[in-house]
Amino acid sequence: MLTKIQIDLIAAVAHQLAGKPVIIRERIPATVGVWGEAHKAENGECVIDLSPTIPDEKMLFVVLHEIAHHARHVFLPSDVYKAKPQTLSINEPSVGQNIRENSADAQAAEWLEWGKEHANPRLYQIAPFEGVLIALLDYAKSEV
Numbered sequence: 308m309l310t311k312i313q314i315d316l317i318a319a320v321a322h323q324l325a326g327k328p329v330i331i332r333e334r335i336p337a338t339v340g341v342w343g344e345a346h347k348a349e350n351g352e353c354v355i356d357l358s359p360t361i362p363d364e365k366m367l368f369v370v371l372h373e374i375a376h377h378a379r380h381v382f383l384p385s386d387v388y389k390a391k392p393q394t395l396s397i398n399e400p401s402v403g404q405n406i407r408e409n410s411a412d413a414q415a416a417e418w419l420e421w422g423k424e425h426a427n428p429r430l431y432q433i434a435p436f437e438g439v440l441i442a443l444l445d446y447a448k449s450e451v
């Protein structure tokens with residue numbers, strides 16, 4: 308489970324990395340069997356749903372993967388944000404979907420590495436999740 312401060316921190320990092328505001332919700336995603344889901348509401352708002360069941364050691368990567376979708380990919384507005392948890396099933400992934408997933412994974416890995424490198428070492432020791440996210444608030448695309 309995420310605290311309110313963690314959710315606010317994720318939202319701030321998402322805004323920085325994706326270049327636009329993103330609404331962060333902790334809820335079981337609409338799509339069956341996923342930990343996180345990025346989508347866009349009909350009014351154009353970007354949304355990330357994070358499952359409360361994400362294991363702690365996976366949380367950072369899942370968060371960054373979903374932010375990467377909003378940074379790199381265009382979503383058509385939909386009403387997925389209103390769908391009840393676990394009511395949508397994944398179709399056979401298309402080649403295009405696989406490419407998007409791979410690119411989100413690659414971006415997340417790059418941010419994760421950068422965040423670990425730039426995190427305050429003392430904070431990282433105590434709270435790696437917060438340490439990496441706080442470091443990423445200073446991530447600028449020009450540094451890549």
Ligand SMILES: [Zn+2]
Nearest residue numbers: 372376408411
């Ligand atoms: Zn994905």
